[in-house]
Amino acid sequence: MPKINKGGIGMFISKDTHFFALDKTNLPVAQVSLPCELTFETLDCFSEQLNHPEDTLEILDFERVNPATGPVFLNGIKAGDVISVTIKAIRVKTPGKMVAAPDAGVLGSLIKKSETLIIPIEGDIAYFKELQLPLTPMIGVIGIAPQGVGIPCGTPGSHGGNMDCTLIKPGAILYLPVQVDGGLLALGDLHAVMGDGEIMVSGVEVSGEVDVTICKVGNLEISNPVVQTEKELAFIASALTLDQAIETATIEMAQFLTSRSSLSLNEAGMLMSACGNAQICQIVDPLKTARFSMPLSVLNELRII
Missing domain, CATH: 2.60.120.580 (Acetamidase/Formamidase-like domains)
Structure with missing residues (x-):
């Protein structure tokens, strides 16, 4: 309970x-x-x-x-x-764990044997063999x-x-x-x-x-998850391929911009091409996930958020 x-x-x-x-x-x-x-x-x-x-x-x-x-x-x-x-x-909590295995992940076709790495964590550092990862x-x-x-x-x-x-x-x-x-x-x-x-x-x-x-x-209609950080706003989408996921995320960002500003679709697309980012989230799950992000500074100047 x-x-x-x-x-x-x-x-x-x-x-x-x-x-x-x-x-x-x-x-x-x-x-x-x-x-x-x-x-x-x-x-x-x-x-x-x-x-x-x-x-x-x-x-x-x-x-x-x-x-x-x-x-x-x-x-x-x-x-x-x-x-x-x-x-x-x-x-x-410590420790962290990572794995490698044949046919698992992007490099799976090259991997010959499985391996598990136990990664100690102390404070704000993960110890990957001799490397210190924040x-x-x-x-x-x-x-x-x-x-x-x-x-x-x-x-x-x-x-x-x-x-x-x-x-x-x-x-x-x-x-x-x-x-x-x-x-x-x-x-x-x-x-x-x-x-x-x-x-x-x-x-x-x-x-x-x-x-x-x-x-x-209130006052927000979305079809897929959206995440906001201190620097950016990103629309997230998942699909069978990365191309499809990126296309969906990009379209939803464009629709968001045009619905909340005076930008035309052409203008929104050009602005996104100038300062937005199409980014990968993950490429190893049954569906692939991507996001399209825009700087909050630009959205604030447009008075969108």
Whole structure:
């Protein structure tokens, strides 16, 4: 059962209340009224099955991959609403884990044997062999229940899910289009460090805790997740190919600009080509995820946000 959190903020949602598919039939572990503050405790993406270098992907129970903690029922939230999830803090736990395996990830065709790397974390540093990597914690899996059939936590989509977007980090605000009453919010798959693309199917995978503030958002219509950081606003999309994902994210950004400013479509497109960025989130999941971002400084000058 949820409990009051002594280390984070608001109600504490234990990692014991996890599942492996975002599904409207999942029973909520808590009900909250918005705005609210919550702390989610998470398992790592392997459900903590890999704890030693000899624990390679061959021993992994893939039915227990990418657990998400939750779900939480949001009182008063209806299908068609938009919620914001502000990431207040991410506290990662040591050690981190990374894997390499034949046929896994972009380099999979070149890899001859499986390997697991256990990565100590001390303070704000992850120790990758002799290298010291500054922590850049982020959330890999976060989303709400889809309107249709359940979707495995390892697959991204319009509901969120395994987007592996490095912008979903402390200080960011994630906007999610709600598909079922109550939303059924959940999250997991934390990374201590991860590069855009997650080319080897894992970042530095960790368990940990995430503090969030959840609110209902008015005057915003979106079809896919949107994330705002201190410097940029990004539309996120997932599809069978990166080309399709980037096209969707780009079109949705253009529609956002033209609907909230006096820019024509031609002008919006040229502005996006001048100062926007088409970027990869991940290229290793069943659907690929990309984003199109614009500088907040430009959007503020246009008085769009």
